Amino acid sequence: DIQMTQSPSSLSASVGDRVTITCRASQTINTFLNWYQQKPGKAPKLLIYAASSLQRGVPSRFSGSGSGTDYTLTISSLQPEDFATYYCQQSYTNPLSFGGGTTVEIK
Amino acid sequence: EEQLLESGGGLVQPGGSLRLSCAASGFTFRTSAMTWVRQAPGKGLEWVSSITGSGGSTYYADSVTGRFTFSRDNSKNTLSLQMNNLTADDTAMYYCTKGAKTWDSWGQGTLVTVSS
Numbered sequence: 118d119i120q121m122t123q124s125p126s127s128l129s130a131s132v133g134d135r136v137t138i139t140c141r142a143s144q145t146i147n148t149f150l151n152w153y154q155q156k157p158g159k160a161p162k163l164l165i166y167a168a169s170s171l172q173r174g175v176p177s178r179f180s181g182s183g184s185g186t187d188y189t190l191t192i193s194s195l196q197p198e199d200f201a202t203y204y205c206q207q208s209y210t211n212p213l214s215f216g217g218g219t220t221v222e223i224k
Numbered sequence: 225e226e227q228l229l230e231s232g233g234g235l236v237q238p239g240g241s242l243r244l245s246c247a248a249s250g251f252t253f254r255t256s257a258m259t260w261v262r263q264a265p266g267k268g269l270e271w272v273s274s275i276t277g278s279g280g281s282t283y284y285a286d287s288v289t290g291r292f293t294f295s296r297d298n299s300k301n302t303l304s305l306q307m308n309n310l311t312a313d314d315t316a317m318y319y320c321t322k323g324a325k326t327w328d329s330w331g332q333g334t335l336v337t338v339s340s
Contacts, residue, residue, distance in 0.1 A: 151326050153269075160319055160330035161261075161269065172328065204269055208325035212285050213271040 119143050119207050123216030129224040136192040138219045140205035143186070149209035150188045152181055155218075156201045164203075165190065195221070226250040226329040228320045233334030240310055244334055246303040246320030254278075254298040257324035260305050262316035263333075270316075273305065274324055287313070310338045 120143040130136050140150065148168035153161040163172045165181035168188055178193045192199055200223055205216040232244040246258070260272040273294040274283045282294045293306040303320060315338045321327035 149325070153327075155269075160333055161327075162330070163326065163328045166326050166328075206269070211274075211283050213274075213325055215269045215271070218268050 118212055119146065119210065119214055121205055121207055121214050121216040123203075123205055123219050125219060126217060127220040127222060129222045130195050131224045132195055132197055134195045134224075136195050136199075136221060138190045138203055138205075138221075140183075140188045140190070140216050141186055142188075142207055142209075145185050146207045146209035148184055149207055150181070150183065151206045151208055152179075152190045153204045153206065154199075154201045155204065161204065166208075192221075226322065228322065228329055228331035230318065230320045230331045230334035233318065233336045235337045235339060236310055237340050238311055238338055240338070241306070241308045242310065242336060244305040244307065244318055244320075244336070246305075246331060248301045248303070248320075248322070251322065251329070253301040256322055258296065258303055259321045259323060259325075259327055260294065260303075261319045261321055261327065261330075262314075263319070264313075264316045267316075272318070275303070276324070307336070310336075312338050314338050 122141045150168045152165040155161040169181045180191050202218045202220045227249045229247045236242050255277045259274040275294045279296045291309045295304045317333040319333045320331040322329040
């Protein structure tokens with residue numbers, strides 16, 4: 118089974134900051150990597166698929182990159198509505214698996 | 225607009241059974257693979273089960289294999305998750321999602337609580 122490790126588990130940032138979240142897979146997943154955003158009490162929302170493709174309707178301040186085992190989600194200029202928990206997920210093979218999540222909090 | 229509406233959650237005793245449903249609308253259901261993802265209170269996300277558009281193939285996490293059965297009725301645009309022999313570890317919000325391995329639409333979730 119593929120293990121997904123996210124870091125950090127939480128971070129504090131200010132509006133306007135550049136934020137980077139990393140995700141490492143226990144084996145290569147060939148860019149089969151998705152990112153989701155979840156706000157308290159709400160269902161997750163797909164942000165990025167296939168490592169770097171922006172889901173329709175998602176602001177362009179979100180971007181994804183990476184290859185092999187290492188991937189990154191970047192928010193170029195943090196906005197108030199971006200405070201949430203972010204999860205990576207490998208879509209390479211079953212059993213599908215998520216990272217543990219990164220909570221972005223207001224500094 | 226794509227919509228997914230789960231129902232059937234509730235309180236059940238350990239060892240009991242529960243059947244979750246998901247009603248889909250706003251997209252071509254019969255050609256869409258579908259998936260259940262769950263989230264224990266205060267915890268992360270966990271893939272539970274996926275089903276192909278035809279319903280001919282299903283896939284399960286090891287944690288639910290042999291206890292959960294995922295099915296669909298393409299004539300009614302509905303999904304069902306039959307959950308048997310439930311344990312406290314199955315306590316979670318259960319989300320119905322569209323897609324096989326990447327999930328671009330999610331329902332609001334239905335809460336399952338396993339407790340005596």
